[in-house]
Amino acid sequence: MDVKQITYASSSSLVITTSSRFRKGLEMISKDYSTVCSYIQFKSxxxxxxxxxxxxxxxxxxxxxxxxxxxxxxxxxxLLLQTRILGGVTSAPWDNIYCKENISDFSVCDKDQKEIWIDVNYCITVDAYGRQVDIYTDPDYKLKCIGYWKENVKSYLITYDELDSYSKYRCWVYQRADLHRVMMSQSVGPSCNLDQTVDADNITMGAAVSLDMMVYEREHDRCPMYFDDGSNPYKTPGSDLHVFRGGKKVS
Incomplete structure (x- = not known):
């Protein structure tokens, strides 16, 4: 995702050029990519x-x-997210599980936080010890995050789903509304429409579905929250970790 193709049409010819992702439209004091490399900077x-x-x-x-x-x-x-069975129907029925409450769940809880699991009808019922009752059900969608950045005051995310029959690649526009709330919209195809926003929920804006998400976590869930708006594409992996060194012991 480090290369972009820029195409424009003039009155006499069609010109196609290739430039790096970090090309600047104008000379500016700031090196902030989302500010410098913005559509409004190309005033041709x-x-x-x-x-x-x-x-x-x-x-x-x-x-x-x-x-x-x-x-x-x-x-x-x-185009709404729907319940589906990954890998087909199981060879044997699962144990009967009584679920008191179902929600639509969006989780990124793997060790490296590189995969999104979406379950449209997720059972959140726990037993007397606070542990999850339904340990058999697989999520409806497993999406791999393959790139993200911020441009034109909007944060973009590209995901990859090898089981998606329409488009394996999807573009998401995401935004953190407050401390516990995140809003996202998924594109119809692999491209990012310029009119797509976090509230977009129709194909005229290039979006298939819009999600309004609230944080929740049960007692035994091990799923720390993380958010990066993509404003710094130069950040090296692991630079978000802060190590506090211990000082001298005071007697």
Whole structure:
């Protein structure tokens, strides 16, 4: 995702150029990518079009949004996230589980926080010891995060789902509304529409579904929250860790 193709049409010819992701439109004091490399900085009068080049076999990266969220969704009826069985029906029936409450769950809880699990009808019932009752059900969607950045005051995330029959790549626009709330919208296809926002929920804005997510975590869940708006693409992995050295003991 380090290369973009910039295409524009003039009155006499069609010009196609290739530039690096960090190309600057104007000389500015700030090196902030999301501010310098913005559409409004290219004041040539042409309508610029940005195309993302994605790897065929992408390597996942740490997701910019992590934690356990209870979400509600809005969007086109045929494009909403739906319950499905990954890998097909099981060879034998599972144990009968009585579930008192079901929610729509969005979780990024793996050790490296590189995979999104979405379960539209997730059982959150726990036993007398606070442990999860339903330990058999698989999520409906498993999405790998393969890249994210911030541009034009909007944060973008690209995910990869090898089981998606329509488009394995999806573009998300995400935003943190407050301390416990995150909003996201998923694109119809692999491209990021310029009109797509976190509230977009129809195909005219290039979005399939919009999610409104609230943080929740049970007693035995091990799912720390994390958020990165992608404003610093130069940050090296692990730079978000802060190690506090112990001082001298005071008697």
């Amino acid at each position: 009068g042409r309508r610029w079009k940005y195309d993302l080049f994605l790897a065929r076999d992408p390597v996942p990266v740490k997701c910019p949004v992590a934690g356990k969220f209870n979400f509600t969704q809005r969007g086109e009826k045929d």
